[in-house]
Amino acid sequence: MRLAIADPPYLGRANRWYGDGRGAGRVRSDGGGSGRNGRKPDHHPEARVWDDPASHAALVEQLAAEYDGWAIAGHATSTALLLAAAPEGAQLAIWSRPNALPGGARVVNAWEPVVVYVPRPRRDRATGLRVRDLLVASVRPQGFLGSKPPEWTRWVLDMLGYDPAADELVDVFAGSGAVASAADGMLPLVANSGMEATR
Numbered sequence: 235m236r237l238a239i240a241d242p243p244y245l246g247r248a249n250r251w252y253g254d255g256r257g258a259g260r261v262r263s264d265g266g267g268s269g270r271n272g273r274k275p276d277h278h279p280e281a282r283v284w285d286d287p288a289s290h291a292a293l294v295e296q297l298a299a300e301y302d303g304w305a306i307a308g309h310a311t312s313t314a315l316l317l318a319a320a321p322e323g324a325q326l327a328i329w330s331r332p333n334a335l336p337g338g339a340r341v342v343n344a345w346e347p348v349v350v351y352v353p354r355p356r357r358d359r360a361t362g363l364r365v366r367d368l369l370v371a372s373v374r375p376q377g378f379l380g381s382k383p384p385e386w387t388r389w390v391l392d393m394l395g396y397d398p399a400a401d402e403l404v405d406v407f408a409g410s411g412a413v414a415s416a417a418d419g420m421l422p423l424v425a426n427s428g429m430e431a432t433r
């Protein structure tokens with residue numbers, strides 16, 4: 235089966251974190267180093283397209299059209315947007331982050347949504363490993379803003395029923411390479427399908 239994990243920039247933070255917005259080109263306080271020409275290693279001049287809600291909705295539709303199973307990550311505030319764009323059969327899973335730092339909002343966010351579309355033949359409990367739709371795992375500073383801990387990738391792959399012998403896995407936003415690293419040994423994995431290059 236064709237599976238995809240899409241972990242795009244958070245809506246509203248894309249240009250600030252990865253593009254030419256505030257902080258561009260600086261070494262970050264989370265341990266991230268600067269890349270060539272003093273730029274952040276994950277600098278994307280076109281990152282601002284991910285500050286447009288329509289880009290996230292279009293990505294959900296593209297995943298639904300092109301893959302048998304997929305998962306898309308987001309921020310709590312984009313949950314409604316992601317679910318509205320998702321097809322029947324998609325479901326919401328929650329990543330609870332005990333060590334999440336409070337942002338500027340009054341209601342302190344401690345979780346992130348993952349909208350997951352489990353391949354239809356892998357939904358019955360007799361078809362494989364049982365897995366909860368809730369993960370509690372701390373964020374680990376890895377030098378890349380938005381990078382996911384290895385438990386996150388394994389959890390998402392378990393929900394998708396990932397079978398390295400039978401599946402092709404596309405990591406749509408490679409970033410730090412955390413998804414590829416966590417899936418290492420479970421290859422084949424195709425990093426970066428080029429989907430984002432079309433945006």
Ligand SMILES: C[S@@+](CC[C@H](N)C(=O)[O-])C[C@H]1O[C@@H](n2cnc3c(N)ncnc32)[C@H](O)[C@@H]1O
Nearest residue numbers: 241243252276278281380381382409410412430
């Ligand atoms: C939420 S992070 C997650 C990445 C990855 N899953 C990880 O754990 O490191 C989103 C990533 O999207 C990348 N990104 C930002 N704008 C992009 C663009 N226009 N095209 C491709 N990638 C982009 C950033 O470099 C960032 O690493």
